Amino acid sequence: MGLWRSGSALPWHGRGHGFKSRQLHHFNNWGEKEKAMKVYDFKHIENKWKKIWENKKVFEAEPSATKPKCYVLEMFPYPSGYLHVGHLKNYTLGDVVARYKRMQGFNVLHPMGFDSFGLPAENAAIEKGIHPKKWTYDSIDYIRNQMKSVGLSYDFRREFATSDPTYYKWTQWLFLYLYNRNLAYQKEALVNFCPRCRTVLANEQVIDGGCWRCYSKVTKKSFRQWFLRITDYAEELLNDLDELKNWPEHVKTMQRNWIGKSYGTLVKFPVEGGGDIEIFTTRLDTIFGATFLVLSPEHPLTMELPATPIIKEEISSFVEKTLMTPEIEREAAEIPKEGVFLGRYAINPFTQEKIPIYVANYVLFEYGTGAIMGVPAHDSRDFDFANKYSLNIREVVVPETPDEFKDELFDGYGVLKDSGSFSGLTSSEAQVKMSEFLKERGLGELQVRYKLRDWLLSRQRYWGAPIPMIYCDKCGVVSVKEDDLPIMLPEEVDFVPKGSLSPLATSPDFLNTSCPVCGGHAQRETDTMDTFMCSSWYYLRFASPFTNKEPFKKEDIDYFLPVDHYIGGVEHAILHLLYSRFIVKALNDGGLLNFREPFLRLFTQGMVLKDGSAMSTSRGNVVMPETISKKYGIDTGRMYILFAAPPEREFEWKEEGVMGIFRFLNRVWRLVSPYKDFSLQNITSVSQNKEDEKIKRLTHKTVKKVTEDIENNFRFNTAIAALMEMVNGLNKSLEKEGVVSPGVLREALESLVLLISPFTPHLAEELWEILKHQKLIVEEKWPSYDETWIKEEMVEIPVQIDGKIRSKLTLIAGTSEEKVKELALREERVNKFLEGRIIKGIVVVPDKIISIHTEI
């Protein structure tokens, strides 16, 4: 080993000219061409290693009896044209994790595909006058190439698109599975309808209450639509969120709010003259203050109860007017409250008082029972309404601590007053006692309600999976036989929506069929499925995409699922993630899966902005990966995306930042690549001097830091910062007069290359080869670190006097408290600040700090 030092075979050890010599060496080895380029040949390197990876099939995964699995998945894209660097962030994050886990010894499943059915693809096709199928598959070809050129480590054998018949066959199967388990059903749903065009309209197509084409007044009309019974799982979908420890809190909160569980009471108010009205309330304790009832416009009793034909007339026009208001407007909170008195009265079961019944625009039909009790003293909406129509306002709850409440309306919990025998109870006590009172008399009971509604699945659009159902004149609604799947989406169809129900209804070949039960004439369902149905199970198919006999092989699923790392945008926090959870639970109930949550760990990444807003084609602020590849190489692009900000946060794309990473990668290249002629193998790492120890410490500390940063919530930005520090430190040591033992240097350089490999895989492979390794770096083991090298030998301990750092002691780590005290008090500077003061106390935190506090 002395040979290295004395023989000056290593030019970078020359006195004081370390860097210069290295450069010379570098040029001698690389010749004129390299000198002119002055940057590493990323183009050559990146193409070379992509080919090698592909030829060696290194990213293909199969179930294994011995190896532990890790399923890394990024949310698959809609194939609409191309990917820009904003999209790339998602895939790069996943790729780093997949590559890291692979080096950690996991059998990594890392697949990718395309969510190709649905409106985005269809609209784009309509705009460009190309068939959705051609447009979609052209996009897929383009995007697949982009993904490959980014060096994403996918098992491309497993790729599929949800619009492939071999895939949607099983989406249709899934529908039938749900139908057979009574989780799919048809029901009437209120939609906008133009009576003259005889068609449903989207909210956007209703302008000032009229049809956008014929200006007729639009009404609400019921249509039969397919729904999935997700509400059956409301309670479990809510409770299991608590088990998802590795999901971001905000996503779980959003799902909780969406499910919207509330505890309340169902109360029957007898109607004077017969019958009763059921209302739902979460504030039974305020019922003595209920001075009116309100029905929603859609409530059946609204048209039944009016006292006189004249009132009925008035109610009718009110209801019509209200329902005509587009949903968007009606749901806006600021709409003024309006209502009409029905001329009828109900009896408050607690006070036996006669209270008026109203219909009003602020009561929702879909929630609770579609009817409420009006308690104006304790609800701001009821308060507004009561003021407008001069209704009684009676206060029945007061705050426990009176100063909490001044003049405003009190809607909190407190103590009851003027509430008969319940007066004096707290709100929560009263709710229990009052619900018992109701139950004894058969007038009500405790109830749990959810905001979650069943999933409306039907779409009157062309580019989707046809719903595999048949309408027989004799047998009614009949499901397609499983053997007849897939029900192919016909290609020769005018797919542009023309206001008729569904484009598929215009294709007689598709529409007309025979009944699977009686063989008689029948018609197919012409609606297609919501695209979210396609994406609700794709992660299962990825684990088992090769079978055509079943949606997936159970043994594949049992091995690879659930997904260990799921990475995607927060825009899917509710829809896709909730639907997927529901589907998995439904499949588990049928014994097809052995788990009830699909995604163990979820990571939601922040967007990439350009010029202050999200990258998008319409804004024209996109940066293409191709541009970055050409100018700096895709490794630079990948690392920039990871370094610019913590991955969960959004960041502004800046060319200067990209250049910073490019400079860094070139520094890495210049640091490592000169060692190509010196086989560093078989030289063990033995530290011989101070500089060696420094480098060993730096190496092991960096390995630890990078490993922990990746493990600990994907802190790639600080991991890369640590790598930069390592490179800076190595350069400094090599430049200095003195020596670095080859074994120590070898360990450092190899660790560095291994550590950067998940971020910049192409560059890492090249450097690994230069360092004379036969194996691909993707097949290498992740480096480990030795704690004994992490601990510093010498520590710098600040001396704090009255909260201010006044001096520093450099000591051997582990110096005793007493010794630290003694040494600190011997310091001249310390004594200067202690002059004329009395020491009140000294606190020593070993190896960290010494703090002295004084008084005069």
Add this chain to the structure above:
RNA sequence: GCCGGGGUGGCGGAAUUAGGCAGACGCAGCGGACUUAAAAUCCGCUGAGGGUAAACCUCGUGUGGGUUCGAUUCCCACCCCCGGCACCA
């Protein structure tokens, strides 16, 4: 209104896990080396104020208070920003 997240240099961001040297790393900026020159590369400086450019001192993590020898970190109150939900009874 409710729920969640956040507020640190010119900028992106470190340090917040168990309280212990605030500003790691990078960008931008300034100065220098090399070069005929430019680019590239390398070296140095870069929170604010004072001080001779050194030593050194003071202030400083949204605001105000508290706990502590010590607070960006913990507690209380408030302000502001971002995201989600929103007439859900």
